Amino acid sequence: MIEVKQEAKLFEYTVHTKDGKEPYISITKYLVEQEEVHIPEKVQDILVKEIGRYAFRGMKIKKVQLPKTVDTIGSHAFYDCRELKEIFITDYLVEVEDGAFKNCRSLSFIDITMFQERYTCLKNLLSEMNQRMVCYVRRKSGDVKLVFPAYTHNYQENTMARMINQETYGAGAHYRETITRDGILYQEYDKHFYLASNVDEKEALYGIALSRLQYPYELREETKVKYETFIKENWIAILDWLLKTEQIEEIKWLGRYEGIGQEEMKEMLEFLQSKEEIELLSEMMGINQERFGKKKKSFTL
Numbered sequence: 001m002i003e004v005k006q007e008a009k010l011f012e013y014t015v016h017t018k019d020g021k022e023p024y025i026s027i028t029k030y031l032v033e034q035e036e037v038h039i040p041e042k043v044q045d046i047l048v049k050e051i052g053r054y055a056f057r058g059m060k061i062k063k064v065q066l067p068k069t070v071d072t073i074g075s076h077a078f079y080d081c082r083e084l085k086e087i088f089i090t091d092y093l094v095e096v097e098d099g100a101f102k103n104c105r106s107l108s109f110i111d112i113t114m115f116q117e118r119y120t121c122l123k124n125l126l127s128e129m130n131q132r133m134v135c136y137v138r139r140k141s142g143d144v145k146l147v148f149p150a151y152t153h154n155y156q157e158n159t160m161a162r163m164i165n166q167e168t169y170g171a172g173a174h175y176r177e178t179i180t181r182d183g184i185l186y187q188e189y190d191k192h193f194y195l196a197s198n199v200d201e202k203e204a205l206y207g208i209a210l211s212r213l214q215y216p217y218e219l220r221e222e223t224k225v226k227y228e229t230f231i232k233e234n235w236i237a238i239l240d241w242l243l244k245t246e247q248i249e250e251i252k253w254l255g256r257y258e259g260i261g262q263e264e265m266k267e268m269l270e271f272l273q274s275k276e277e278i279e280l281l282s283e284m285m286g287i288n289q290e291r292f293g294k295k296k297k298s299f300t301l
Contacts, residue, residue: 111136269288
């Protein structure tokens with residue numbers, strides 16, 4: 001293997017050649033302090049295939065987008081990137097080495113584009129992250145958005161038996177087990193909602209129910225009804241959460257969703273008025289008029 005270290009404007013990188021194969025580039029160090037990182041497919045007409053060990057260690061980055069040429073993330077590549085929130089990858093990524101995202105506690109969103117319908121990378125990534133994760137899966141047959149709750153392990157020593165017992169808290173581990181090498185077991189995913197409703201934070205449940213209704217791939221009718229019932233039972237709390245987390249498009253979607261009736265719309269308008277969300281209130285009043293066709297209720301703007 002011949003390695004030639006070079007320096008680009010944004011990165012230091014190494015060119016690898018092996019056994020007469022086409023050379024490829026490994027990014028070895030990030031040189032600037034930009035919050036958003038977009039790795040190019042090529043540098044000087046050579047494919048970028050690897051993010052090297054410790055390449056982004058401790059950097060104050062918030063978003064990383066990897067091209068489909070990248071198939072490997074080296075060990076501790078993004079170690080201690082405490083502000084990293086979002087990563088965009090493809091299913092051509094086949095190897096994520098140990099500790100690649102260790103101490104990335106703010107990481108909460110994975111966007112993966114499926115070219116081959118290969119889910120191994122997503123499964124491995126989620127198994128390394130025990131915090132709540134939102135995954136947006138771009139598929140040829142239709143996009144899917146799923147929420148995976150957090151979980152923690154606790155270890156108790158059984159002195160008499162000379163054993164260490166592992167206890168798991170939260171339904172997140174069960175949700176992660178629904179991802180296989182070839183796909184996602186959607187019915188199994190949906191079955192875990194009852195367990196999650198007893199052990200997980202409400203915000204995770206809000207996200208699960210909303211995401212499954214927005215992207216209802218393989219969603220059974222009886223499960224759809226359960227999610228709708230849950231949303232109606234927690235209606236104001238969900239609206240408050242969406243507003244606080246600035247998920248305005250989700251509020252608009254709920255306003256147009258067929259499972260939300262006139263009573264819920266009335267409560268939504270009253271809620272938005274109480275929060276003095278004037279612009280959003282005006283838009284939702286218009287949606288209410290479109291859907292139900294009655295004379296608008298007067299609100300003071």
